Amino acid sequence: MLLIVSGASGVGKTTARLNAAPLLGPQFEPVELGCFGPVPATPTVAWRQETVERIAQHAIELDADGRHILLAGDPVPAGEALAVPSADRLDIAVCLLDLSEAEQNARLDARHDPPEMRHLHLTFAEWMRRHAVDPTHLTEAVTNDSWPRMQWDRWIGADVSDRWAVSIIDGSALSPEETGAAIAQWAHAATSGRAPVFRAGWFR
Template sequence: MLLSLSGASGAGKSTALEALRAVDLPERVECVEFDSIGVPPGADTAWRHSAVEYWVRRAVAAQASATHLVLCGQIPLGELLAAPSADRLDGMSVLVLHCSPEVRRSRLRGRGEPEDSLVHHVRFGDWFYRHTLDPTHEPGVIRVDSATPMRWDRWETWQKDDSRWSARLLDTDSLDPDQVARQVESWVREALSREATGPSAT
């Protein structure tokens, strides 16, 4: 099963993932950072397509040893569903962390992000949130030409509130890192419990 802990920069993903690594979970779970494969200079959306497919294949391979993969990164739901190998997953669960523009700016400044980059992070964060809610929201942001044969046809006709377009959203504005970590742990445990009783796609 692939569990995607997603969201734009500054939402709290990496901190939550580190806490999750220290948790004793009931099943075999591998926690990985999307960017751990190395991000080349000039990496763009087309590169991300190939990276998403790489990680989906890793999750498929992990299934053979009854291992679940928690993948932490900026992975739009539409890209994950369109990854060529996504239909080989025995389950998928998506949690998107989100924060307001003001909180995102504050967190990214605290991390030392250049001031002139903040507007881009905020814009992408807003798009990411709206895309998670509605597959028809500006799909052209991710539907670009790439060497990876993305399967956009899997969801290109879906509308807002289609049950197949499924992700949980967690607003982290008023939560401290420990609270976010506990919510993420709860999501993982719930997803694993559902998977134990049947295929999951939430």
């Protein structure tokens, strides 16, 4: 299975992965996009999507041995992961790691994020929230400048609202360790059938 921790900048995806890793066990391989090749000086949407396809292919290989990938550290929305070419060959679970706007602002301030970029991060965070529950919301956020091999028709223009299921963890009041534990708990729940999963071929 491919498990994806999604979320906007500053929500703590990378830290959550690092804290979750010891709690997951050897059947999980925690990764980020940078584990699958050099990150461009200016990462593009198309680069991100092509890299997710490579990760999906690796997840298929691990699945044969009963192992899973936890992808956390990059802003990969559910619809993006579900549209990479190989996504129809494996089960995918997605969890949105979210924060209140006040907490996201505080964390971005703490890491000296450029003020002129702030509105972009906050707007993307709001889009992520909407996308987690409504796949029809502003789909151009992921389709503009996309990788040509993406299979958007799996969910764009299709009636999949009854099958669209993304888990959500609000980390606003959680410590980094607690957030990592929550992510590990979600991952175990997804792989044991106790949390929402997009099963292979779910869109058919």
